[in-house]
Amino acid sequence: MAAKSQIKNQSLPIPKTIIAAARFLQAISPKLAALFAAKLFTTPLKHKIPKREIHIDKESQQSKLYIPSIKKEIVVYQYGTGIKKILLVHGWSGRGTQLVKIADELVALGYTTISFDAPAHGKSSGKTTLMPEFIASILALEKQFGPFEFAIGHSLGGMSVLNAVKQGLKIKKAVIIGSGDIIQDIIDDFIKKLRLKPQIGQLLKSHFEAKTQEDMEDYASHHAAKSVTIPVLIIHDKNDEDVPVKAAHNIQAHIKNSELMVTEGLGHRKILGNDKVLHAINNFLHKQ
Structure with a gap:
């Protein structure tokens, strides 16, 4: 209990x-x-950056990127010095430094991570946004900072990654964590x-x-998943109070090439820093 x-x-x-x-x-x-x-x-909550994320905020190279299709500007974080790049996408009311444990792990392996504050999130301007603007941001980042080897998304970020792949994002593999699915359910x-x-x-x-x-x-994850042919690792906690685990099962049922990892006791956010989750991501990305 x-x-x-x-x-x-x-x-x-x-x-x-x-x-x-x-x-x-x-x-x-x-x-x-x-x-x-x-x-x-459509109005995300902005939270003060927690202590565990301060080092990535200080050590990353930050810039602003204007996205003409949505007429908004986002803040971009480039972390690490590796040649190969991995895109990280936060969820609703998150920020570009939120996947800090995952970023640290990847940078230690020799990658550079590219993350961003979605419109109306973190340091980016604006007060309101919706998933199509997350997707537009991802596609604009690919043009400016890509190509990306892989993409990892949490919650709405996971939904956005799948939809971005459907719309042309070129990556070798994707990881989605605690991703939502059916819009009406959300x-x-x-x-x-x-x-x-x-x-x-x-x-x-x-x-x-x-x-x-x-x-x-049309933006439901399982709908986008039908167009996704790259390998996808789906990670979800069975006790997730924000997004029921049934979303993960439905997404997997519609993806041609996927693996499902169901955790227990991690909820919607602690899952991002769990050692077993980090190990599973590492193994999945580097498995031939």
């Missing part, structure tokens, strides 16, 4: 005042509640955390699709 409660504490809670405001709007108008939820859904989970009625989730998805003129499920 102690392990389970520790995992639950990793989840990022929504402030009670936000929940109260959302429920108040729902009582007045479901449409207003959906618009309020849309604003929250929205429904968000609406549940706001303690709103399920119909608000349907309104929220319709709102985004009307705004973007796209079917959001």
Whole structure:
């Protein structure tokens, strides 16, 4: 039970005042509640960089990259001096230094890691963003800093890596950790955390699709996975409170060449620094 409660504490809670405001709007108008939820859904939280990431922030070469397709600028981290480069992609409300343990391991093996603060994350400008901007950032980074040997993504970053490969990212292998899958499931989970009625989730998805003129499920990981032919290592914790492990199983069912590693007791974020996970990544990337 102690392990389970520790995992639950990793989840990022929504402030009670936000929940109260959302429920108040729902009582007045479901449409207003959906618009309020849309604003929250596209606005990541920015967190102070923890001590374990300070060294990568200080030692990495940082630059800014403007991405014309989304008209936004991102901050890029180049860490290490190796010739071969590996792309690291953080998740929602993360930052370019978040995969620090993985980066340290790879740099020690002679690689250079390229990571970035996605739009509206970390040191990058802006207040709102969505997955298509993560994908656009990845493709722009490939043009500027590539080619990349491999790509590793966490959570939304994992979804973005799969979609970027679908859209033309050229890499030899990919690793996705705690990746989400079905967009409606992600929205429904968000609406549940706001303690709103399920119909608000349907309104929220319709709102985004009307705004973007796209079917959001086209970005589902299992959908993108159908186009992915490179080897992919899928890592997920069975006690992940943020993204249920069923997402990993569904993604694997749609990828031609994949391996699945299910951990226990690591949750959604501790998994990024676990020694067994780091060892599995190393073995997968270097296996012939």
